[in-house]
Amino acid sequence: MLPEIVGVAGLVIIFVLAMWRGINMGLVALAAAFLVGTFYFHQEAEDIAAQFPTKLLVILIGVTFFFGLAKLNGTVDHVVHAAIRATRGHAWAISWVFFLLSALIVGSGAQSTAVVAILIPLGQAFAQRYRISPLLMGLAVLNGTNAGGFSPVAVYFNIVNTVLSKQHIDVDPTGVFIWTFIANAVIQAVAFLVLGGPGLIRRERAERNSRARVLAASGTAGSAGSATAGTAVTGAVSEAPAASGTADPSLAPATPWGAKNTITVVLFAAILGLGLFARLDVGFLAIVAAVVLLLIYPGDAKAAVARIEWNVILLIGGIVTYVGVLQEAGVVDTIAGGVAGIGAPLLAALVLMYIAGVVSAFASTNALFGVLAPLAAPLLLAGGLPVTGFTIAMCVAASAVDSSPFSTGGALVVANTEESKKDETFRGMMIWGMACVVVVPVAVWLAFIVP
Template sequence: MNLGLISLILLLAAIIIGFVRNCNVGILCMAFSMILGIIYGMDVKEILSGFSSSLFIQMVGITYLFAIISGNGTLELLARKMVGLVGTKRHLIPFVMYILGFAICAVGPGAIPSLAIVPVIAIPVAVSAGVNPIMTAIIGDLGVMSGRMSPLTPESAVVRELMEEQGMKGNTLPIMAAMIVTALVTMILVYIYYKGWKVDETVALQQEKLPAFTGKQWLSILGLVVLVVGALFFSWNVGLTGFTIGSALLVLGCGDEKKAIAAIPWNVILMVLGVGILMNVISLSGGIDIMVSALEAIMGKRTATMIMAIAAGLMSFFSSGLGVVFPTLIPTATGLAGGLGVSALELVAVIVIGGTVSGFTPISTTGALIMAGVSQQENAEERFPQNRMFIELFAVSFIALAVLAIFAFAGIYGLFIS
């Protein structure tokens, strides 16, 4: 059997086995990758090239820093003070996070650093307020995605250039409008699924006067500000910055290194990186081409936009939206539009949206950071089982893609894209 097809089947098998038998999906994927390598004679270096060192550094660095900040009580107190600002309307916290995510992204930094920052703000705030942290982080990141095509972002610059190379007008505002509509509908569905209006009443709001921050906690907050500013405005690597600030805080006596290292969610990191190794096998063996070719074979005038949206989303499961999906598919928009009689701008819009909203999978940085952040919370394994969270984050990506596909098929985007 074709390696690409069998590797896709084994990925699905790993997810199912992990959920049913409560095994780490990433370790299963590494085992399957080795088996495929032996059977099909793949070089070990090829298989291990799927190990993302940059993702490893980012996940470990950011969770290391926040383990230090959490360990000295800074995050808890900061979250309690922020929750106090909402008063008794705790169910509104997710919507506040949506607005915050949109604002952070749209002012210029773009989605890549913003998607890493928003969950680490949203999760502790949600936990302290008795609101579901997974839902809150997802909605916050939907806000980030909504602002991705702001004319100020680097992602918008890439898309504009790709459009102009085809003779199209490089205006991304209609695409941003389409993205916002998709994100808002997805947000409503996520809010309904998690019953966001229900708040854990056992988590009492702090009515008494909260204590002031200590000197060490102020240093920790300063470190957090440096992280946010550095990542958003100076393009510092979030992981390396996390290690640097964490080291400085330890030298200043603001944390315990052993406790911080022990608090890093290694099981989640193994899951994410292990799946990435099997994903690399899928990519090298043509598994992505199998899926895309199957979709293109059934593309017609009525279904072209919908199929392109799905193709972009599925490709984004295996590769970077900005680095692979956009430059690969956007250049085909004009040709397909002319041959099929559809709008080239609509095709570009669904490619951008599909390559963005599918980013909640745990094998992406967005989904991985949500899993890592939630896993650091108290009693996380009991309250938010990893395998269930793994499936739910995949489900959010598919729900967003379903919304996109339905809107594309119904011609909704054509109402405001011209």
């Protein structure tokens, strides 16, 4: 049997078995890497283990460990609530706050799954309180994590950059970040327009005018009329808390801001500054910051270790290791040559964009980057496609469909929606996700790859 058939069949089996039995895909991939590498490609165990992405492992451990501590000590809750208060309760602005918060936190190095798990439950609580579409709020978090996911210190970008670097391909990190951010902001703007955003603005304006009319009437009425009008104003405010005012105090953090939170923010700023400007390794910086925080406040140590995204580490490590085994055997180069041989490079690129969208809607985006980047390497090395443009398009096409209800983020949106709206939200996620599968690949192909 041809090596490329064995390699692709193994990859398909990994995806099928993992989804069928609910097993971590990375664990299945590690087993497949050993079996295929040892018994078919006759590779040594040391060579197989060498394919495991240890640098990425350090990054994932460090950032998820530190952000686990930040969540445990209440710093994340305080930051989120402060951002909500800054909107003064304007319902139309809240989804954008969650979009920017998600982008900021993920763009600073946090694992997107952890951020989604933190922000979606809180976002859906605000959606219910301020009568915002739960689908709009969920997409704000998901699109926000994608917008920040390709910053130079973010996990998504490090996955893509690590895989492409192994192929001796260098991308412009600034260009990738700026354009992926803009693309996801545009996607969120479309969601805002079609999922009730303008209605929130009209509702706020109508309620503000209603209050103004009541207050005007109370100013011209007698004392008895004034009392009646005051009651009407009170009723109007209590019935429509969504439009204006301040953030709901009932959703405030459980504990007041303290020294622990201040130290956490200072350490976070140090990670961000040293990672961006001194170009030190973000993973090790996060581990150092976490250790410093635990030396001062050791009580959170055990719980913080449990917050490390071991499942994600295993997932990414397993897939990258399996693909590395195929690369060592020359399978990836052969397959990539076949994709390039389907016609002009532009057509091959479009095919890869649709592969990214379709597969990512049902499987891990992290794992998909580890597969797609090596497939595209020969096309990029041949000079037939713009390296940065293709990378931007691939990143957006693979991540935009995370809104599918079959993805982790999509499932979290549905799970945290109020019971009466779960079915409606599930259908909405399904329609939105499938629309992204159809529209986004060709849109980014036209925007970033076609000259």
